[in-house]
Amino acid sequence: MTILALDGLVKRFGGLTATNQFSADVTEGESLGLIGPNGAGKTTIFSLIMGEHRLNEGAIRLKGEAIQDLPTHARIQRGVARTYQVPRPFAEMTVAENIRVGLTPDSIMAMIFGSSNAAEELALAEAVGFEAADLDRLPNELSMGDLRKLELARTLATGAKVVLLDEVFAGLTVGEIAQISELINEKRRSGMTFVIVSHDLRSLEPLIDRAVAMTAGSVIAEGAYADVIADKQVRDSYLGA
Amino acid sequence: MTSNLNLRHAIYWALFAGLLFAMPYLVSKGDLRTMIFALYVGIFAMSWDFLSGRTGYISFGHPFLIGIGAYATAILSYRFDVPVMFSIPLAVIITMVASTMFILPALRIKGSYFALVTLAFMELMYQLVQVIRPDLTGGTRGISGVETITRGAVNGFYLAAFLAFCVALFLWLLTRTRLGAAQSAIGMDEEALKGSGINATKLKLFTFVVSAAVAGLGGAFYVHYLGSIAPRAIFDINFVFTIIVAALLGGAGTITGPLFGAFFLTFLLEYLRPWLPGAERYLIYGGVALVLYMYQPKGMYAIAAKLRAGVMK
Amino acid sequence: MLQIIIQGLLLSGLYALIAVGFTLIFSVGRVLNLAYGAYLMLGGYAFFYVSQTLGMPKLLGVVAAVAVGVIAGLMKHRFIVKPLKGDMVPVEIATLILAVVLQSAVVLMFGDSSKILHSIIPGVVQVGTVSVPYSNVFAMIVSWTVLIALYLFIRKTHLGRAMQAVSMDQKGAAISGVNPDHVNMMVWGISGGLGALGGVFFASYTQLYPAMWVAPLIIAVAVVIVGGIGSIIGTLIVAHIIGFMEVMTTSLIAPELRGVFTMALIIIVLVVSPKGLFGREEIH
């Protein structure tokens, strides 16, 4: 069943068309790889899904509901969330506090009168591979791998069922790549839906069920990873970049 | 709400209350009057801090809010003989409503532009108050002979101290909840906060309205302490300066810091008086503020923390 | 009618001069310089001191004012902007504090009371039924000259293009061999000089007094917000809108309402089009 439907997405920045009639369907529980050369428009697609950029044309449906006119926070409350290509932790908050913000409900009353749940924060931190001792660390003490883990934890904390991961492996060591991969696979088994962008195709391959290749804002190939990567247009687009 | 409160905090607050209670027995009447002023500045600085200290949305027009509260109660009680016990709560409500009307459109605006709009609000108010219905506002001269609600320094002090204490405790408790964390997140990365599923606009609106309520409350009581009000005394860039500097020197985002910052500034100004009776005082006062701020933008809280860490070593 | 047109033109030219120095800093340095108004105050008082207290030639007074402005701008860059690493909020707050400090320094040296400046060029010229002081005509001519020169400087010279590059992208400019630090320093100097020059004229228009920096700051803010950051042409156009609006309000409605429409305009434009009517953020 389609959980996230992207239908003819067009986004223009002034004279530049970043995405051009981009369409793709994401099935519930699957993991979709979104690949393409630099500047293809992958990050822009994520920003459009999250409502961080306004759509010029097209429709986005989450579980059948059109969400393209909802504000960002409302989309997250409906179950989709993203990580950023360059991690954006809250710089002066500890690991635990960053996760706490992800867990915070969007209600002023609940913020004031509810209390934070340390056990839940710890569980999320441990789920992405942190240890209890890491909870009080600040982002500027963390490695790139840790920052990506933190962002993942904060994203999972929102309760999202569809998670968009932007360049998950950029800047990571081999060990960190293995760790994050394992985490993603574990979440896949639990039924979570992923859309993953990565330049590191070799690390991406084992994490996805299917791939969509795009260039210059449009889809050029779609299907099993091996077929997509063998496609002549896809090869040319990478070579051309 | 209770999770991160502990006995140590309760003891600090009790000591603070005790100190305020004992103050009239400890200091002269003159110092007490200086303290009353410091307490009101402290209330305004805490209101500023609640809005700007954490979220990074700097208000350069806070007297706009204070002025609405002050004028509202002054006009109600002086022109329409509304008893103070009704005019003050009404003034607070008026401040909240009026400021919401102004801020709703401004919520889209970010960064420096927000600061500019608040400055423009203040100047607008300054000019409007003088020309629109001067029969009510008293025009350029303002209103004098507003009913005062306390007699003598001691009573005035207790009232101001009670207000400042309640405001401090209330705002401090608020910022220690997850609300405070979310407010800080606005200042760090508003987009990432939205990306965590939180309606940042609603949060900003709530923060602004609470800040306005406190500013309006402070302004209303202040006018009933002074007994008079005039546009240039309120809608004045030097007043903005005093409020912001008090908040920053005390430690932005800490709520109680700005209250101490207000005491520091007010007494600095007061104790310079015997040596520097004239304008030099403001030069030194501003200079000290500038140097302290350049040295430690996080304020006395951070300096104190540094010193304590140094002593421990 | 003629009166309104002439007064409007004179005032607007001056407003454009005042605002352009402010927009330069906002565009290139990316910070709101709340002490900008203080340049005007410093310029006004420097002129007063040289030409009236010391009795030197008026022209020398103008030169001294500009020099004081440039130095103030450079010092502000060196001692405030650089240590704070151009961080927006701290710079804004520090410049606000600085403005208040400078104001008290002026009170200390020249006293609290306001001073009347002698006309730079005495005499009036009759235009139809309206008599216009030569000084104001001179102010307008100088304003226009400076604005045109600045426009050409930014468009045509190497340094000017470097300024443009930095206003678009600090990092990109650094890569292409422009030192953003030097450009920034230069812009702070130019902005200080422009402000001080504007201050001499503004003070002869109104009065010279220690708190005189607030009103022109608000005007500069208004012009920049409505015109959009960085646009010299936009600055010029909006300075005329605001100048004429003020003159018309003053002579047709009520002098006290003078600034109300300016404020209302700021608020409306910010809400409707937060980048201003001509804004692109980089200078152009």
Ligand SMILES: Nc1ncnc2c1ncn2[C@@H]1O[C@H](COP(=O)(O)OP(=O)(O)O)[C@@H](O)[C@H]1O
């Ligand atoms: N905010 C923006 N303003 C203008 N152009 C943008 C913006 N964001 C992205 N672009 C442009 O859109 C195109 C697609 O960018 P992006 O989605 O980041 O590509 P990818 O993530 O595939 O590398 C690029 O040409 C980029 O320069």
Ligand SMILES: [Mg+2]
């Ligand atoms: Mg990208």
